[in-house]
Amino acid sequence: MNQEVTLRRQWIATGVAVVASAAVIAIAATGARSEPPATPEQSTAVVSVSDAACGSGAGARSAGPVTFTLRNDSKWPTEVYLVKQPGLGTLFRSVILGPGVSLNERAVLGPGSYSFQCLQGGQVRSISLPFAVTGEVSSDDTPAIKQASSGELQQSNNLYLRYASQTLGTMAPQLRGLTAALASGNLASARLYWLDARQTWAGLGAAYGSFGDAGDNIQGVRNPALAPANDPAFTGLGRIEYGLYHRDSAQALKEAAVKLDKDVAALAGQLRTLPLVPGSLPLRAHEILEDTLRDTLSGQDDQGAGMAFAITSADVLATRATVADLAGPLESRRPGITATINTTLDAVNTALAPLHRNNSWITLADATPSQRRSVNAAVSSALEALADIPQLLALPQGSE
Amino acid sequence: MSPESIPSRRRDFLRGALTTGTAAAAAAAIAAAAPPAHAVGATAAFPFEGEHQAGVYLPAKPQAASTFAVFALTATDKAGLKALLQAVTDRVRILTAGGTPTPAGSGAPPADSGVLGPAMPSDGLTVTVGLGHGAFDSRFGLASMKPQGLGPLRIFPDDVADPAWLGGDVLLQICANSPDTVHHALRDITRHTRAWIQPQWQINGFVSPPRPSGTPRNLFGYKDGIANPSEPDGLVWITPGSGQPEWAVGGTFIVVRLIRMLVEFWDRVSVNEQNTMIGRRRDSGAPLDGSLERDTPQYAKDPNGVVIPLAAHIRLANPRTPASDGTRLLRRGYNYVLGQDPTGNQNVGLIFACYQANIQKQFEAVQERLAGEPMTDYIQAFGGQYFIGLPGVTGNGFLGAGLFS
Incomplete structure (x- = not known):
């Protein structure tokens, strides 16, 4: 298993x-x-x-x-x-x-x-x-x-890779801003650039593990047995978040930002030609928000910023993109399903609306139980609708 | 009976004039609640349709397993609340009937969790649905239909209120012969209602088997739930002309009150003192002036409380006088176990659920009589809520339909 x-x-x-x-x-x-x-x-x-x-x-x-x-x-x-x-x-x-x-x-x-x-x-x-x-x-x-076919889903994969490539392109200037802010010791500015980059990464639909080691290095995956400061494999956005909210030196974080910039550039270089598993995109369509609920809205993946709602907002964008890329195969099987799903995703945005002004967000810890319940209700309701996507587009076993 | 006349509260020496404290809303439950059903079997089924909801008088003896799951409404308007109640009705109808779930086919995940196997037994399942006062606030346009007396759970002076266990807009009281059936039902209903309700608090309860016979025992070791008003006594269901809105006729007010029992402290007290606090004998369940569990206490013959003290729990809760007759209520008590607390004591007690046509004249009146009773020292009420248990469903209707007609 x-x-x-x-x-x-x-x-x-x-x-x-x-x-x-x-x-x-x-x-x-x-x-x-x-x-x-x-x-x-x-x-x-x-x-x-x-x-x-x-x-x-x-x-x-x-x-x-x-x-x-x-x-x-x-x-x-x-x-x-x-x-x-x-x-x-x-x-x-x-x-x-x-x-x-x-x-x-x-x-x-x-x-x-x-x-x-x-x-x-x-x-x-x-x-x-x-x-x-x-x-x-x-x-x-x-x-x-x-029955879905690999060829049919390949078209959706191609659409997704184009979207992902464009999205990743917007990370480069954000990371340059982050590096510059850290170089000048301006942590407040660095936190804003970090959030922009973190949301861009989430908008990619990069549920953990999605891009293998390259993705893990960018996202930053903690070894739960080690303190973050003593975990050399803990890099990328997660490590920088930890440092920005735990008084690490700007200089040390700048080095992490430079490495992150290189890792993103390397992934961007490969992205258009990545051989995606044909049946992966339908899984991604519901797993992005599954990760949101499990890791983000629970607070588990927070490294200090408390920006769960900001990340959720970006995860919704990523989900919309994957659903749009799959719209053809989905609508031919169940007409109206994308509109139904988008209505549930609109409800997530409605629940998030009182929690931010532009890109200034209330932290997860500061949200009231009622505010959290509204977001949880909308996300989990969307997940019930999204759960049909992998079933509607499942490939024969062994054909992947 | 005024609180000042209560003679034997153990802590009075330390607490001085504390006897005026109103106490122990919890306590009513501790010595009562109807005897539970057992060995009803996986095929036992209670019909969903009826003038009243099941889970109150039906079945007569509470099923062995329960959960009291309380939710906040995340629906934002009247249409959402209606959609919720329709979806809950659909699921409860299916779950209580049992049977093989309709297959979802290849375009959806499985229709059922499979926790009860491929063909789900009804297993004595009942789901009783209630609404808290929040369902009648400005969000849903139903303020004019709010039942009288439906507010937040009243906090009594000796309570130890914990906000984490208080409040809530929607109650699902789920009872069945086995805990997996309870879990299955809750999981199924929430799957179909996520947009409209989100969990606020939940507590699971059990009814013990008879030890060795008769009414089951609570965690103080006492047979609990020997006397309850019968349905023909007319004290539970809301009737026409009662001053309640017409839509609520056939419903009942449900009080859920979570009562911790300080069992380590209790165990360090002599059985004679325990018996006089309760008013019954621990071994047989008989009232102190009788010899059998089912013997009726004869308070008129003992006006000064020589045999059954005036402050004994059963005597305060139900003095068996003409004046107190209308204050009786129907109880379904469930034991709960929640692990330990920071002092090393067990966090266990009673889910006290009671049903009545009028919260103030029944539940609150009983609690006021119990104020300052000796057992107060051994219990702490910490949570709960008042709900209006919706009228039953007949034909193809849905729970709470009268709110929308």
């Missing part, structure tokens, strides 16, 4: 570690053996996946809820989709079933024609003969979502 977490956090495809192989996931999937079966429903069917055929055993049936027991009788780890004809929209995606494994999947079938698809290594290997479903359903039938 740790590996899966790492995969999810990484944007950059840097070799084997980030390319999920079907075999690796299949081993994890065998854990599903111990899962208890779902309570029997009115309609059940055992569907067999074999080397000869995908999904034999699903005959014509009535509309309504159904539990399929998917059983992999083949020699290969196999992912099984239930798809609706025409268009092959997906009702459910199984985990990758190891040979000999069974598991239950549920759906509410509306009238129409359905098939099972079997995938190995992220590629469709076979599809069952269609089976007919007739009658009406009393509740909403399970929607059929068009």
